[in-house]
Each structure stands twice: as structure tokens, then as C-alpha cells.
Amino acid sequence: MDKRNMKYVTSKDGTKIAYDISGSGPVLINITGASVFRNFSPVLQAVKTFSQSFTMYNYDRRGRGNSSDTKPYSTEKEVDDIEALIDAAGGKANLYGHSSGAVLALETALKLGKKVEKVVIYDAPYVHNEAGKEKYKKLANKVLTLLSEGSNKRAMKTFLSGIGMPKFFVWLLPLSPGWKIMHTLAPTLAYDIELTKDFPPLERFKGIKTPTRIFVGSKSPENIRTVGPQIAEVVPNAVFEEIDGQDHMVSAKVLLPKFKTFFDK
Incomplete structure (x- = not known):
């Protein structure tokens, strides 16, 4: 893995979180889904695209790549990891969460309030029935x-x-x-699996005050296309959009203009 520009933050439990910074513009923290790491080719391609308009914080979630891990696992610890990155970025940041990373983005907005300026999620993969x-x-x-x-x-x-x-x-x-x-x-x-094994916690998500955009792909699995509107309905400042022609592996080039419209407001 490329370590030339790698930095670290230390989470509350002592876990070292590796990350890179690229681009310029508003800070956007990239929260990946299952089975990938920050230097995985599709992740790098997406971050390169987003870096045209944003200062991208691309990090290895705990237990992946160059980040360490501290057991036992909890969702709260992953939120703490993101908070450490936000603090490193100056105390406020925008979030983009893909797949299970979307779950973490929502949980972070709920917990951290004004530290999270805006949130975009794509294909939150909760179960739907x-x-x-x-x-x-x-x-x-x-x-x-x-x-x-x-x-x-x-x-x-x-x-x-x-x-x-x-x-x-x-x-x-x-x-x-x-x-x-x-x-x-x-x-x-x-x-x-721990993040996505249940229905979306809609009652809790009513407490998210952060402006939020919820995207799903028109070709994404049924559960994803079902829960996206459900989440948008309960989050006070949320807008839902189904992106035509996109599946779970969404094109960053398709997302970028939508990001610019939302984050530049």
C-alpha cells in the first residue's frame, strides 16, 4: 500500500486510523462499505473523482489496511473513529457513506450533531422485511x-x-x-454484518438534524430501494433520490454533480 501521504489519528480506544488527504474544497470524509480498504482500486478511483471538488479524507476503517483494531467491536467505536477524523479536519466535516458506510454516516450524524455539516448516503443495506x-x-x-x-x-x-x-x-x-x-x-x-443485520432504526433517526441526501440505485437490490425512502421520511432534513441506471457499484462521475449541488449550498 502507498504510505507516502499516509497520516494517522488515534481513536478514543487507542485504535490507530490511517488516512490520506487529497483535493481541495469542502472537507468530505469517505466512509467505505464491506470488504474494501482505502487503497482498493474502485475506492481510489472514486476518491480521485470527488477530489476535483472536495478535500477528501479517505481512511481505512478499523481492522483494515493500515489501521489497527481494538476488540470488542461496537458501532460506537467506528463512530469514534470518524469523530477523530473530523477533529483532525478542523472540528467539522461532511460525510459520504456507501453501503455499510452509509449506516455509519447516519449514526455519526445522530451522535455528533453540529460536527457533521452535511451527509450523503448511497445504498444503505439494512434488511427490509x-x-x-x-x-x-x-x-x-x-x-x-x-x-x-x-x-x-x-x-x-x-x-x-x-x-x-x-x-x-x-x-x-x-x-x-x-x-x-x-x-x-x-x-x-x-x-x-453487525451494522446491517436489522431493520433501519427509524425512530432513532428522527433525531438526525443534519441536512441529508439519501441516494439509491435503480438497479440496486430490493431491500436497499425499500429502506431508502423509509429513512428519508423520518430524517427531518432529508431528501431522497433514486438514481436511474445505477447499481450498488455507483459511478462517482454520476454522483459528483449531485454532491456539488448539495454541498455547495
Whole structure:
């Protein structure tokens, strides 16, 4: 991994969080989803695009890449990690959360209030009905069992297949440059499962006062397209938009003009 521009912040529990800064403009912290790290090619491509208009803070979530980890895990600890980055950025920042990172962005806005200026989320992957919850529980049990056996590669493939990644994509993963690092991140799948195993906490999210934009892709899974409007309905300053033609792996070039319109206001 490229360490030339890497910096660290220390979270409340002593965990070291690695990050890079690029671009110029309003500060935007990039919160990634499951199975990726800050130097994963698609993440770097997205950050490069967003850096045209924003000062991007691109970081490794705990347990990934160059960041350390401190057990036991909790959502609150990941929010503390983001708060440490916000403080490093001057005490206020905007957030962009993708997939399980969207869950963290919402939780951070709820907890930190005015420290978070604005929030954009894309494809928050909560379960949306009882059948979906039961199906995800079975997938989670398979993944956690494989992790307990030390079968990281199988756990990663099982998770990605289970959440709907195309079979050809999962089959080709071992041939990709990022796979060598990607499968070592498998233990953090337990963290993403913890974040996304339940229905969205709509009653709690009524307390989010931060201006929020909630995006989903028109080709994203049903659960994502269902819960997005539900969240937007309860967050007081939220606006929902379904982006035509986009799936879970959204194009940063499509998002950038929407970001500029929202964050520049």
C-alpha cells in the first residue's frame, strides 16, 4: 500500500486510523462499505473523482489496511473513529457513506450533531422485511462460522455471493490485484454484518438534524430501494433520490454533480 501521504489519528480506544488527504474544497470524509480498504482500486478511483471538488479524507476503517483494531467491536467505536477524523479536519466535516458506510454516516450524524455539516448516503443495506432478515441471518451464520474456522477466502466469497454480487465477479476476484489484501479483511465482515443485520432504526433517526441526501440505485437490490425512502421520511432534513441506471457499484462521475449541488449550498 502507498504510505507516502499516509497520516494517522488515534481513536478514543487507542485504535490507530490511517488516512490520506487529497483535493481541495469542502472537507468530505469517505466512509467505505464491506470488504474494501482505502487503497482498493474502485475506492481510489472514486476518491480521485470527488477530489476535483472536495478535500477528501479517505481512511481505512478499523481492522483494515493500515489501521489497527481494538476488540470488542461496537458501532460506537467506528463512530469514534470518524469523530477523530473530523477533529483532525478542523472540528467539522461532511460525510459520504456507501453501503455499510452509509449506516455509519447516519449514526455519526445522530451522535455528533453540529460536527457533521452535511451527509450523503448511497445504498444503505439494512434488511427490509422478515423474510429478508431471516435470509441474511442464515448468510451471517455461514460467514461467521467460516471466519471462526479461519477460512477467510471462503468467508469473503460466501458473503459477496450472498448479498447478490454476480457469480462471474466473485469467481474472478482471486485474479484481481486487490484480492491478496481483500481476503485478509474478511474478519471485518463481522462488523458489517453487525451494522446491517436489522431493520433501519427509524425512530432513532428522527433525531438526525443534519441536512441529508439519501441516494439509491435503480438497479440496486430490493431491500436497499425499500429502506431508502423509509429513512428519508423520518430524517427531518432529508431528501431522497433514486438514481436511474445505477447499481450498488455507483459511478462517482454520476454522483459528483449531485454532491456539488448539495454541498455547495
